[in-house]
Every structure is written in structure tokens, then in C-alpha cells.
Amino acid sequence: MGIRVLGTGSYLPPKVVTNEDIAKSLDTTDEWIYSHTGIHSRHVAGEGESTSTMAVKAAQAALESSGVKPEEIGLIVVATSTPDYNPFPSTACVVQGALGCVNAGAFDLQAACAGFVYALEQARGFVNFYPDKKAVVIGAEALTRILDWTDRSSCILFGDGAGAVVIGNDEPPGVASLKTKAHTILGADGKGAHFISRTGGCKDALPLAPTGIPAKTPASEPELVLMGHDVFAFAVRTLSKVARDLCEKLGTCPEELDRVFAHQANGRIIEAVARRMKLPLEKFWLNLETTANTSAASIPISLDQAVRSGELRDGMKIVMVGFGAGLTYGGTYCTWPEL
Numbered sequence: 001m002g003i004r005v006l007g008t009g010s011y012l013p014p015k016v017v018t019n020e021d022i023a024k025s026l027d028t029t030d031e032w033i034y035s036h037t038g039i040h041s042r043h044v045a046g047e048g049e050s051t052s053t054m055a056v057k058a059a060q061a062a063l064e065s066s067g068v069k070p071e072e073i074g075l076i077v078v079a080t081s082t083p084d085y086n087p088f089p090s091t092a093c094v095v096q097g098a099l100g101c102v103n104a105g106a107f108d109l110q111a112a113c114a115g116f117v118y119a120l121e122q123a124r125g126f127v128n129f130y131p132d133k134k135a136v137v138i139g140a141e142a143l144t145r146i147l148d149w150t151d152r153s154s155c156i157l158f159g160d161g162a163g164a165v166v167i168g169n170d171e172p173p174g175v176a177s178l179k180t181k182a183h184t185i186l187g188a189d190g191k192g193a194h195f196i197s198r199t200g201g202c203k204d205a206l207p208l209a210p211t212g213i214p215a216k217t218p219a220s221e222p223e224l225v226l227m228g229h230d231v232f233a234f235a236v237r238t239l240s241k242v243a244r245d246l247c248e249k250l251g252t253c254p255e256e257l258d259r260v261f262a263h264q265a266n267g268r269i270i271e272a273v274a275r276r277m278k279l280p281l282e283k284f285w286l287n288l289e290t291t292a293n294t295s296a297a298s299i300p301i302s303l304d305q306a307v308r309s310g311e312l313r314d315g316m317k318i319v320m321v322g323f324g325a326g327l328t329y330g331g332t333y334c335t336w337p338e339l
Contacts, residue, residue: 004339038288039156113293141294158292162297235323259317264302
């Protein structure tokens with residue numbers, strides 16, 4: 001009884017770019033990239049693919065595995081930093097139309113790489129108060145579309161893909177919120193906003209024309225800013241603290257966790273978190289060797305892969321934890337598939 005994940009799905013584009021491919025045009029090697037990141041290859045969205053098309057395929061897989069019909073969905077939340085349009089319409093609305101979820105509200109959520117945890121919590125609240133409805137939560141990114149492929153420090157890190165879950169509730173309104181089946185921490189540290197950013201947007205005013213109205217000027221080319229050392233320190237400190245705090249709030253300890261699904265940002269970050277938490281690395285799900293950093297999609301892709309491989313089973317105690325630009329962070333402790 002209660003709120004639970006009913007099905008999972010994911011999608012990775014068939015086009016794969018290896019470190020060797022990147023090394024053909026940049027001064028780098030597969031050995032260097034792997035030793036610094038834990039990444040060997042990444043999936044790249046091809047012609048005709050976008051954040052919405054990948055999100056639709058992941059959601060369709062999740063709906064199929066859940067046995068839920070599109071018309072039963074009451075809410076679609078898409079966590080993404082790479083929407084199809086800038087800034088509207090929302091990618092979630094495009095997805096809603098493609099899926100045929102005619103009874104669903106839809107919106108995008110932008111919390112960078114922590115976006116899926118944020119989105120899952122929004123949807124959990126929705127099905128808590130509307131138990132007759134189901135929700136689809138999607139993390140989807142086309143990050144390779146916003147990279148500078150001449151910048152060795154950033155282009156090697158990211159990949160494209162989407163992951164989704166369908167969640168539902170079989171308890172009366174408000175009852176599930178009184179139970180401690182799961183616990184979530186959401187947080188942010190805006191003082192570190194400059195650690196990870198992409199320039200552009202509407203922060204700066206346009207110059208005025210002689211008439212006194214804003215002059216239309218060509219937008220400058222956006223630039224990805226990534227302060228690697230600061231991000232690394234924040235990630236290791238925050239991921240381990242969130243996981244520990246989640247366990248403490250539920251009266252347990254990290255050693256009792258069966259699996260940790262951490263955002264797949266960098267293999268060295270996850271290794272450092274494991275050491276800091278004094279947990280064997282085997283407890284951490286790792287797939288970034290072939291997916292790279294898929295931002296908001298990384299946790300739901302990991303969940304789906306773990307479910308379909310039989311490595312995530314009912315009754316397992318897990319933590320999902322992520323961090324991202326903002327700086328944002330969040331984590332959820334649950335006994336799978338209960339939320």
C-alpha cells in the first residue's frame with residue numbers, strides 16, 4: 001500500500017562517440033580522459049532526436065512496464081536543462097502530446113543534475129493528494145547540443161539520454177504523507193551559482209535605441225562555465241552528507257543500504273564519496289563509463305538499467321542522490337519501489 005514506482009524506462013541514442021573519436025580532433029587520449037573521469041564513451045543524439053523524443057521513448061518504456069495507460073496519467077514532470085525550446089513551450093507539453101496523456105498537466109523543472117530528485121518529490125506530492133491519478137517523472141538531456149567541442153575540459157564529460165518512472169498511490173488522500181517509508185532532502189547553495197553556468201539568457205538589459213525602446217541585438221554565443229575543482233569538492237562533501245542525513249532521519253545507517261544511485265557526474269567523485277562514507281564501491285551503481293554525465297537523466301537511467309538487469313529488487317534499501325548547477329542538491333531514501 002502507498003506511493004510507489006510502478007514502472008521504469010530509459011533511452012540512449014544509438015550513436016556512440018568514444019574517447020578515441022574525440023582524440024582525433026583534440027589533444028587528448030582515451031587513457032587521459034578515463035583516468036580523470038571514468039568515462040570511455042557517451043551517447044549522442046542524432047538527426048531527428050531531441051530532448052522530447054528521448055523523453056517520450058523513455059516514458060513509453062516506463063508506461064509499458066507499469067501497465068498504466070496514457071489516459072491514467074494526471075501529471076508529467078520533465079527535469080531538463082536542455083529543453084527543445086528556449087524557454088517555451090515546455091518540453092513536458094511536447095511529451096504529453098506525443099504520449100497521448102490527454103488528462104495530464106505538464107511542466108518542466110530545472111534543477112540541473114539534481115533535477116530528477118526534485119521532480120520525483122513534486123510528483124510524489126501530487127499522487128499523495130490525488131491517489132486516483134498516476135504521474136510520469138522524466139529526466140532527459142541533449143547536453144551534447146550545448147557543448148563547445150573544442151574545449152577539452154568540458155566536452156569529454158557529457159552525453160545524451162533519458163530515463164523515466166511512473167508512480168502511483170493506492171491509499172486515501174493525505175495518508176501516505178504521514179508514513180516514513182521514504183524521506184527526501186532538497187537543498188541549494190546559491191553562493192556557488194558561478195561554479196557551473198551557461199551564459200546567455202535574460203540577465204542583462206538590451207541597449208536602448210535612439211527612440212528609447214530596447215534595441216534588438218544579436219545574442220552572443222552562450223558559453224559553458226565549469227569550475228571543476230570547486231564542483232568536485234562540493235559534490236563529494238554534499239553527496240555524502242545528504243546520504244548520511246537521510247539514513248539518520250530514518251533511524252538507520254549507510255552500512256545498511258543495499259545500493260546508492262548517485263548522479264553519474266564523474267567516476268572520481270563517486271569513488272571519493274564511497275571512501276568518505278566508508279562504503280564499498282560495489283554498493284554504488286556505476287554506468288558513466290559508457291553514458292558519461294547525462295545530468296537530470298543519469299539517476300532514472302541508472303534505476304531502469306538496475307531494474308531490468310535484476311540488480312534492483314523489491315525490498316532493497318536505496319538512496320538516490322544528486323547535485324548540479326545552482327548549486328542544487330537532493331536525495332531520497334526509500335525501500336524500493338515504495339516512495
